[in-house]
Amino acid sequence: MSADAVLTVRQLRKEYPSPIRGAEPVIAVDGVDLDVHPGECLAIVGESGSGKTTVAKTIVGLEQATSGTIAVGGQARHAAPRRHRDRVRWAGEVQYVFQDPYSSLNPRQRIGTVIETSVAIHRPELRSDDRRRVVADLLDDVGLGGGYADRLPHELSGGQRQRVAIARALAANPRLVILDEAVAALDVSIQAQILNLLADIREQRPISYLFITHDLAVVNQIADRVAVMEQGRVVEEGTATEVLTQPAHEYTRSLIAAVPRSGWKPRRRSELAAIVHA
Numbered sequence: 001m002s003a004d005a006v007l008t009v010r011q012l013r014k015e016y017p018s019p020i021r022g023a024e025p026v027i028a029v030d031g032v033d034l035d036v037h038p039g040e041c042l043a044i045v046g047e048s049g050s051g052k053t054t055v056a057k058t059i060v061g062l063e064q065a066t067s068g069t070i071a072v073g074g075q076a077r078h079a080a081p082r083r084h085r086d087r088v089r090w091a092g093e094v095q096y097v098f099q100d101p102y103s104s105l106n107p108r109q110r111i112g113t114v115i116e117t118s119v120a121i122h123r124p125e126l127r128s129d130d131r132r133r134v135v136a137d138l139l140d141d142v143g144l145g146g147g148y149a150d151r152l153p154h155e156l157s158g159g160q161r162q163r164v165a166i167a168r169a170l171a172a173n174p175r176l177v178i179l180d181e182a183v184a185a186l187d188v189s190i191q192a193q194i195l196n197l198l199a200d201i202r203e204q205r206p207i208s209y210l211f212i213t214h215d216l217a218v219v220n221q222i223a224d225r226v227a228v229m230e231q232g233r234v235v236e237e238g239t240a241t242e243v244l245t246q247p248a249h250e251y252t253r254s255l256i257a258a259v260p261r262s263g264w265k266p267r268r269r270s271e272l273a274a275i276v277h278a
């Protein structure tokens, strides 16, 4: 295991019982190795069903691995802890942002309360006025002014809700944020704004991302390295530029060929920003 990695995954395997009684189990993840280094964004790409979310869920403890090892900051993670205190510690290290924050935000909870709850869990030493100051700073960090604290989730756009989900994740001050198709439901211009926000956050904090997506254009904008998954395995890994411009594996070539745009070529974030703000 590399000692300085934020996340180390070795030979991770996850089997699910088959939905058909007596049939072979479904092997969702099959011997996956991954490393995420400090400050890095590693993208996992792959078609639907290739095992991306299962990898993420086992890292955060929402699923139990069948075999293999996971370590965060050099500390092995075994079965998800039962004790509240240990669960809080796990959540303080790795946060998970889902595709649709609407379903993960309580519709009756105001945005300020959503974030304040996370601050209260992860920084119990803060008094309530300090906590509120942290909430205001977090809203600011994700580009939402303090006026948003009193709003309910349905009063926000999809992009704004995703900003709230990011602020809630940052409230835990995690080493690693797993973003699972976190921009997939957004319009391309809003996607670019959220990707820019994530890039800015990474410049300001010691944070790493595990960025799960099926969209190679998004990979090109955010990731330093890419792991390509097919049927539960990592079939190719390299820098984003290498994998996107010189894919070694036939499957990766087919993923690139499947990008639904004629004459698609990788675009840098700066170029995209120029298009979006033109």
Ligand SMILES: Nc1ncnc2c1ncn2[C@@H]1O[C@H](COP(=O)(O)OP(=O)(O)OP(=O)(O)O)[C@@H](O)[C@H]1O
Pocket (backbone or CB within 6 Å): 016, 017, 026, 027, 028, 046, 047, 048, 049, 050, 051, 052, 053, 054, 055, 214
């Ligand atoms: N709880 C479960 N029970 C049984 N099989 C499951 C379960 N969760 C996932 N699977 C199976 O595991 C495989 C990997 O699923 P997973 O959700 O990890 O894929 P994914 O790459 O995230 O796909 P998508 O891009 O559609 O989100 C699939 O064959 C899926 O049907």
Ligand SMILES: [Mg+2]
Pocket (backbone or CB within 6 Å): 052, 053, 054, 180
């Ligand atoms: Mg998934």
